[in-house]
């Protein structure tokens with residue numbers, strides 16, 4: 143697949159099926175329409191059980207307006223992503239992640255995939271939630287014209303994904319004995335935070351052995367993540383971890399990497415380190431990574447569209463006290479989400495640099 147203007151790279155209708163015979167994980171499927179209607183408490187109970195277990199599930203989107211916005215929106219975001227990634231490298235580098243925010247472009251190879259320093263192969267562009275939802279004259283930084291041209295679409299995608307994320311957190315809150323307001327107040331959409339839409343492009347596979355790592359092994363550092371992908375490549379570590387593993391690319395429990403098949407019409411939902419932190423490990427942040435898609439799918443560039451719901455910058459990262467959350471020791475130091483996320487990101491080798499970057 144040549145990387146040129148004339149060929150459409152994001153073309154889900156042309157992708158071959160995910161191959162048989164690989165170690166795959168069967169995630170459970172939750173209906174968004176059912177949980178939004180609050181009509182099926184058994185469905186909501188299942189969400190809670192899954193989030194206490196592996197912390198990953200498929201969210202079936204058709205059947206409600208929010209689901210349609212996410213399903214159709216993700217296709218539109220990926221189509222914009224393709225054009226953004228086709229911009230010349232020097233142009234993309236103008237928007238490189240810098241300063242105190244994770245907004246902007248990360249070049250392929252910008253993150254270390256392991257302790258030996260192997261480079262990752264995916265590029266991504268983070269579209270900050272606070273930038274996308276405010277009027278243009280209140281935006282704090284420049285964005286490529288291609289992104290500005292679709293800003294109303296990004297705004298709708300942010301607002302819908304954010305509210306779906308909060309709805310799921312509300313389900314979890316009730317079952318933990320936490321007032322749902324305790325989650326809402328920590329994730330207000332208009333407050334400054336490091337939430338964003340991430341558009342990712344991973345290159346086609348170069349060798350049959352698939353040694354390249356597109357997105358290194360990690361747990362997400364926010365609260366809840368809504369992921370859309372169309373080709374295989376996502377893998378989950380078979381054993382769940384219960385604590386944030388800073389400065390550690392490797393799983394700390396014996397296990398194996400299991401493939402997650404993309405499921406048509408479904409988003410993939412997973413919890414992050416902040417959900418684990420707020421609940422003192424009752425909820426699980428699943429470890430995952432992305433390698434090139436398997437078999438014939440690997441010939442295609444791989445796009446994914448992720449929305450991260452993260453705690454507001456000023457939120458103090460402490461466990462919540464509630465009947466369903468065991469009391470941990472009192473923390474001696476208050477750390478706000480902004481610093482916590484910086485620390486988590488640094489642990490994954492993502493640097494927050496100040497001023498222009500040279501390399």
Ligand SMILES: O=C(O)CCC(=O)C(=O)O
Pocket residue numbers: 340342357362369370371375376430431432445446448
């Ligand atoms: O591309 C994917 O399928 C997953 C990406 C991911 O895990 C991330 O960006 O945190």
Ligand SMILES: [Fe+2]
Pocket residue numbers: 360361362430
């Ligand atoms: Fe992730």
